[in-house]
Amino acid sequence: MIIETIEFSNFRNYVSEATVFHEKVNIITGKNAQGKTNLIEAINLLSMGKSFRTRKESEMIRFGEVSCLVKGMFLKQGRPYGTAVELRVNGHGGGSGSGHGGGGKAHTYFVNGAEMLSVADILGGVYTVVFSPEDLRIVKGEPEVRRRFLDRGLILLRPLYYHKLKQYRAVLKSRNALLKAERVSIDLIDIYDEQLAAAGAAVMEERFRHTSALSAAAKRADAMLTDEKESIEIGYRPNIAAEKAEDAKEIFGETLRRGRERDLLMKSTEAGPHRDDLSLVVDGKDLRTYGSQGQQRTAAIALRLAEKELVRQETGEEAILLLDDVMSELDADRQGRLLERFGANQIFVTAAVLDEKAAAALGAVKFIRIEEGKVI
Ligand SMILES: Nc1ncnc2c1ncn2[C@@H]1O[C@H](COP(=O)(O)OP(=O)(O)OP(=O)(O)O)[C@@H](O)[C@H]1O
Numbered sequence: 466m467i468i469e470t471i472e473f474s475n476f477r478n479y480v481s482e483a484t485v486f487h488e489k490v491n492i493i494t495g496k497n498a499q500g501k502t503n504l505i506e507a508i509n510l511l512s513m514g515k516s517f518r519t520r521k522e523s524e525m526i527r528f529g530e531v532s533c534l535v536k537g538m539f540l541k542q543g544r545p546y547g548t549a550v551e552l553r554v555n556g557h558g559g560g561s562g563s564g565h566g567g568g569g570k571a572h573t574y575f576v577n578g579a580e581m582l583s584v585a586d587i588l589g590g591v592y593t594v595v596f597s598p599e600d601l602r603i604v605k606g607e608p609e610v611r612r613r614f615l616d617r618g619l620i621l622l623r624p625l626y627y628h629k630l631k632q633y634r635a636v637l638k639s640r641n642a643l644l645k646a647e648r649v650s651i652d653l654i655d656i657y658d659e660q661l662a663a664a665g666a667a668v669m670e671e672r673f674r675h676t677s678a679l680s681a682a683a684k685r686a687d688a689m690l691t692d693e694k695e696s697i698e699i700g701y702r703p704n705i706a707a708e709k710a711e712d713a714k715e716i717f718g719e720t721l722r723r724g725r726e727r728d729l730l731m732k733s734t735e736a737g738p739h740r741d742d743l744s745l746v747v748d749g750k751d752l753r754t755y756g757s758q759g760q761q762r763t764a765a766i767a768l769r770l771a772e773k774e775l776v777r778q779e780t781g782e783e784a785i786l787l788l789d790d791v792m793s794e795l796d797a798d799r800q801g802r803l804l805e806r807f808g809a810n811q812i813f814v815t816a817a818v819l820d821e822k823a824a825a826a827l828g829a830v831k832f833i834r835i836e837e838g839k840v841i
Pocket residue numbers: 476477478479495496497498499500501502503504523524525526527528790817
């Protein structure tokens with residue numbers, strides 16, 4: 466799968482732009498703050514319908530404007546495939562008329578020109594994997610960052626997971642609202658607990674399965690990056706005491722029952738997959754606590770490589786690789802092995818200053834120079 470062209474208007478610091486890409490290597494250069502990462506973000510937006518940088522969609526609309534449009538043309542198994550995302554500052558313009566009430570929808574997604582009902586409908590069409598320095602937070606950051614990594618990877622591969630997660634969050638929200646009520650009906654909590662255990666188990670089942678596939682793939686990627694010197698293990702750490710997917714529903718139900726008094730006191734649901742985590746271990750040591758800077762970076766890249774491999778395994782597609790500022794963080798050996806690995810894919814690499822040797826290693830390339838939100 467490759468992206469052939471992108472067009473956008475009023476996206477971040479771009480006013481209006483249309484660019485043709487190389488089918489293999491695209492190197493995006495330019496000084497700091499010119500729009501390199503913005504371009505990577507736009508390509509990723511066409512596959513996920515969301516930004517990898519922010520949860521606030523309106524941030525992507527150029528300052529002072531009320532809407533933006535990003536449109537991409539892809540080649541998917543030799544056939545043209547197009548996706549587009551239109552974002553609006555809330556309340557501006559009705560778009561295609563399917564908005565709610567007065568405000569109108571803040572976003573519209575298109576596949577091959579047809580408007581989609583929800584973001585879930587563009588998922589699974591185009592696969593991209595972004596590597597960014599922010600990925601280090603997956604290794605070093607709070608559990609929430611790892612959950613987001615897990616969820617996004619799963620959503621990319623299984624659009625249905627998006628609905629499962631949404632369902633869980635909706636029931637959780639209702640249960641929390643109930644716990645905050647003046648008088649709580651025990652019968653009602655029973656019903657919510659049952660629903661939450663079922664919805665939560667559906668989420669945990671997917672996470673169990675995905676993590677074990679991810680761990681195997683990350684182990685291979687890490688061995689490749691470190692020339693077999695290190696071995697990484699990724700483990701799913703569900704917040705409840707379930708050790709396998711089959712037990713998740715029962716144990717979650719039981720945990721909710723046992724924690725009910727406390728939940729009523731705290732007025733929120735303390736246990737459940739909204740508190741899950743991943744463990745990252747290299748050579749028996751927890752990476753977050755004991756990993757060196759280089760080991761942590763290597764692990765972050767191995768996680769992304771693993772995601773990419775799972776895309777290939779589960780869909781047969783080669784994801785488009787978007788490498789934002791990551792090469793500069795690796796030593797020459799690890800850089801070389803990474804680039805070798807990417808030989809067959811369409812790849813985008815951003816760099817403030819270009820490393821000639823690394824570029825030469827990539828072979829046929831297109832250089833895209835960016836200055837103040839313009840391709841020059
Ligand atoms: N909504 C927006 N409207 C206008 N400009 C924006 C918007 N969002 C971000 N920008 C601008 O885009 C620029 C940053 O672009 P980007 O992050 O792509 O830089 P970059 O080329 O990747 O730089 P670096 O090399 O530092 O990573 C900033 O100057 C920022 O102010």
